[in-house]
Amino acid sequence: MNTHPIWSKLGTKSPLFRSTGGLLFGIFLANMTVEYSFPDIILATDIQGQVFYRGPVPESTTIPITKDSEVCGTSRKNTPIRVHTSGGLQHVIISIQGHPDTDSDQTQDYVLTNKGCEFYPAVGTVSINQKIHVSNKDAILHNTHIRTTDRAFLNVVLLPDSKGITKPFKKPGPMTIQCNKHPFMAGAIYVFAHPFHTTTDEQGLFRISGLTPGVYTLRSFHPVLGTQEQKVTIPSDGLASVTVEFSAPPP
Amino acid sequence: MRLSLEPIWPFNRPPRNPGALAVALSLTLTAFPAFSADVSPIERTPSAQTGKALYEQACAFCHGIGGQGDGPDAFYLGPYSAPRPRDLTSGEYKFRSTPSGSLPTDDDLLRTLTVGIPGYMPSFQSLSDMDRRHLVAYLKTLSPAFQEGKAQSLPLPPGPIPATPESIQQGRALYVALDCMTCHSEQVNSPEGLLTQGKLKDRRGLTLHPRDLTNLTSYKNGHSPSDIARTILTGLDGSPMASYLEALEPHPEQVWHLVNYILSLSSP
Structure with missing residues (x-):
């Protein structure tokens, strides 16, 4: 244990230490309130769940690639609905609506990487004021074109192995990502005005942390299958679990 | 009776003292600022309200009365051909000096109004500089994006350089x-x-x-x-x-x- 030089110099058995320590302890006791109540501590908890797809899975279509095939390959499968063998649905955007706490403490950049002529992650969620960092890990040139529903957010050319570019998100809403040089590349980002959001993984699983107990609306959005909402109750103790099911889109 | 379109005295003959007349005219213009739009302190501040009146006369035919790029002339450009007249409510502008995804500066909007877009939008150089600034003030009210703040122009690197x-x-x-x-x-x-x-x-x-x-x-x-x-x-x-x-x-x-x-x- 490191001891401050002044204490080493004085020594805990020195009369000066004993008298000063005793005086301070006496002042502490004199000022201590007799009644003390602990503040109510609200423990934040998590919600976890799984999103399933019930219905026939549409067959993937194949897109031929004629440009930069040495990096991008000669074809790409277009799979708008990605379903795991367990029935779990990937790339569903999950959010909690109506939570009183809207401040996000997310300070990490959202990293979007061009790699193998794909966007990683293909689908993601961010909070307002979080920054996106776009980079290119391919040995070819890409342009990353991110748009809101009505205007361009960013459209930049990135050299091979570019260090990238960073920009903050300022408005909530959906965004699309594409590369105009390689039109088969596609992705999406959803910007939220609160911190309670995520996307489902390959198995359709998700988890959102930091919720206080209460009744909220869980919103599930899939770009092909649409939006679902359901009420969820976050208990004061324990973990909330929920299951979401999407059915086949109408023909 | 002899009818004449000539202005009455003192303009139908040379002034006896041109210097005094010049002084009198300048004093008159100073006393009545409305005679000189460029001198008026009111006219020095671009007015979105004045710009709206100008917009409805000069721009709405293509860009629409609400600025959504859906004016009557836009129909004749062909509904399935691009580029369409700009939807001025979106806040998205092609011709800027600012980074991608940013709003244009006032000077960017003024430049487009002044020089036009070859083959598409006419130059509005026939309007006075102040009228074009009124228009810029009004254009910025059409999109809520302009309330986000001002964008900064990107500086160009030193140049151009000789085309060797x-x-x-x-x-x-x-x-x-x-x-x-x-x-x-x-x-x-x-x-x-x-x-x-x-x-x-x-x-x-x-x-x-x-x-x-x-x-x-x-x-x-x-x-x-x-x-x-x-x-x-x-x-x-x-x-x-x-x-x-x-x-x-x-x-x-x-x-x-x-x-x-x-x-x-x-x-x-």
Whole structure:
């Protein structure tokens, strides 16, 4: 244990230490309130769940690639609905609506990487004021074109192995990502005005942390299958679990 | 009775003392500022209200009364052809001096109003400078995006530089390295660039055609060296033309080589 030089110099058995320590302890006791109540501590908890797809899975279509095939390959499968063998649905955007706490403490950049002529992650969620960092890990040139529903957010050319570019998100809403040089590349980002959001993984699983107990609306959005909402109750103790099911889109 | 259209005295004959008349006129103009729009303190501040009246006379035919690019003349441009008149409510502008995804500056809007867009939007140089500034003030009320704050112009690197054969050659190498030919073709009538022609879309899904760089006067964002450098560095939001600011970041002065090469494409 490191001891401050002044204490080493004085020594805990020195009369000066004993008298000063005793005086301070006496002042502490004199000022201590007799009644003390602990503040109510609200423990934040998590919600976890799984999103399933019930219905026939549409067959993937194949897109031929004629440009930069040495990096991008000669074809790409277009799979708008990605379903795991367990029935779990990937790339569903999950959010909690109506939570009183809207401040996000997310300070990490959202990293979007061009790699193998794909966007990683293909689908993601961010909070307002979080920054996106776009980079290119391919040995070819890409342009990353991110748009809101009505205007361009960013459209930049990135050299091979570019260090990238960073920009903050300022408005909530959906965004699309594409590369105009390689039109088969596609992705999406959803910007939220609160911190309670995520996307489902390959198995359709998700988890959102930091919720206080209460009744909220869980919103599930899939770009092909649409939006679902359901009420969820976050208990004061324990973990909330929920299951979401999407059915086949109408023909 | 003799009718005359000549103005009455003192204008129908030379003044006896021209100096005194000049002093009197200047005193009159000072006393009644409304006689001189450029001197009026009111007119020095752009007014969105005045701009609205001008917009409804000069712009609404194409851009629509609400600014959504749906004016009556827009119908005659063809509902399935691009580019359409700009939807001024979106806050998305192609011709800017600001980074990709940013709003234009007041000077950017003023420049487009003044010079027009070759082949598409006429120049409004016939309006006074102040009237164009009134219009700029009104245009900014059409989109809530302008309440987000002001964007800053990107500084151009020092230049232009002389179009020497060496500079043009370096520009040609950049043109290839930056993959410009994917859209604009490597050579005139080369099938290389035509691969993407017809496949580039605007936000409405309408087909856009890459600019023919051999036709200098068709450059929509201007064809001076500075205009071309600005277009390369900022991109044209709302079209697939991306910003090359990041790509040229290590040596931004190289943009002038690229400009010299592009200008050489239209040289006789």
